[in-house]
Amino acid sequence: MRIWSVANQKGGVGKTTTAVTLGGLCALRGERTLLIDLDPHGSVTAYFGYDPESIDNSVYDLFQLNKIQTDQVRPLIRETSVEQLHILPASTAMATLDRQLGSRDGMGLMIAQTLKLLSEDYEQVVIDCPPMLGVLMINALAACQQLVIPVQTEFLATKGLERMMRTLNMIERSRHEPLPYMIIPTMFDRRTRASWDTLGVLQQHFGQYLWSSYIPIDTNFREASRAGKPLCHFMPSSRGVQAYRELLQQLCGEGDARQVAAL
Ligand SMILES: Nc1ncnc2c1ncn2[C@@H]1O[C@H](COP(=O)(O)OP(=O)(O)O)[C@@H](O)[C@H]1O
Ligand SMILES: [Mg+2]
Numbered sequence: 001m002r003i004w005s006v007a008n009q010k011g012g013v014g015k016t017t018t019a020v021t022l023g024g025l026c027a028l029r030g031e032r033t034l035l036i037d038l039d040p041h042g043s044v045t046a047y048f049g050y051d052p053e054s055i056d057n058s059v060y061d062l063f064q065l066n067k068i069q070t071d072q073v074r075p076l077i078r079e080t081s082v083e084q085l086h087i088l089p090a091s092t093a094m095a096t097l098d099r100q101l102g103s104r105d106g107m108g109l110m111i112a113q114t115l116k117l118l119s120e121d122y123e124q125v126v127i128d129c130p131p132m133l134g135v136l137m138i139n140a141l142a143a144c145q146q147l148v149i150p151v152q153t154e155f156l157a158t159k160g161l162e163r164m165m166r167t168l169n170m171i172e173r174s175r176h177e178p179l180p181y182m183i184i185p186t187m188f189d190r191r192t193r194a195s196w197d198t199l200g201v202l203q204q205h206f207g208q209y210l211w212s213s214y215i216p217i218d219t220n221f222r223e224a225s226r227a228g229k230p231l232c233h234f235m236p237s238s239r240g241v242q243a244y245r246e247l248l249q250q251l252c253g254e255g256d257a258r259q260v261a262a263l
Pocket of ligand 1: 010011012013014015016017018043186187188215216217218219220221222225240
């Protein structure tokens with residue numbers, strides 16, 4: 001089982017789009033794939049037609065369990081419109097988890113424990129994170145083997161990234177091992193100065209951790225979310241999908257050696 005988290009402490013940078021598209025591409029390869037929605041906004045959940053306001057059986061319920069068991073976890077998982085792609089949905093009630101759980105022991109490892117029980121069920125797991133640091137983000141970073149950090153190629157993009165790096169340092173101290181990560185420039189617009197400037201700043205500061213390519217701006221992503229399917233399932237040759245396909249190869253170690261070394 002390969003587990004990725006997609007995180008950045010800034011909203012609107014392409015996290016959900018990245019999680020859904022990477023998950024969709026894994027499913028298209030025929031791999032059993034699970035998308036976990038850890039954002040109380042429930043964007044992945046809504047993407048696949050479930051209502052995070054009214055859904056029962058979600059990540060929220062997982063956090064209410066005293067002892068996580070396989071027969072309690074499996075009923076929380078739903079099918080999507082896409083074969084081989086399942087989701088563990090979010091509900092808006094998850095926004096209360098931080099206050100509810102406080103610093104109760106063991107709460108940071110709920111998702112890691114859940115995935116251990118599902119290790120035979122799925123080959124790929126992609127976790128979509130909320131933009132704020134809290135028990136849900138900590139769970140994602142504790143459970144994953146690789147971290148994907150989308151960064152919008154816009155002014156101020158590096159602000160959320162600095163916070164994310166501090167969080168990463170904190171998590172690495174409690175994991176007692178480094179968490180490999182890759183920064184992904186998103187919504188890159190070749191025609192704008194802001195895109196090129198931001199790419200330059202990222203190269204300067206994050207060199208070896210920066211993906212050598214970028215995700216271009218592609219308005220089809222918005223259409224895809226309306227259709228409730230990953231873009232790769234109805235526009236496989238769009239520019240955005242091609243870029244995510246390259247990214248997936250890189251993350252799976254099938255690409256260029258320099259970036260694989262960075263992971
Ligand atoms: N490469 C892209 N090109 C154009 N629009 C994009 C791209 N990636 C994401 N978007 C759009 O930008 C908005 C924010 O993206 P989203 O993935 O929801 O970000 P986040 O999860 O970080 O808040 C959405 O409307 C999405 O459709
Ligand atoms: Mg999101």
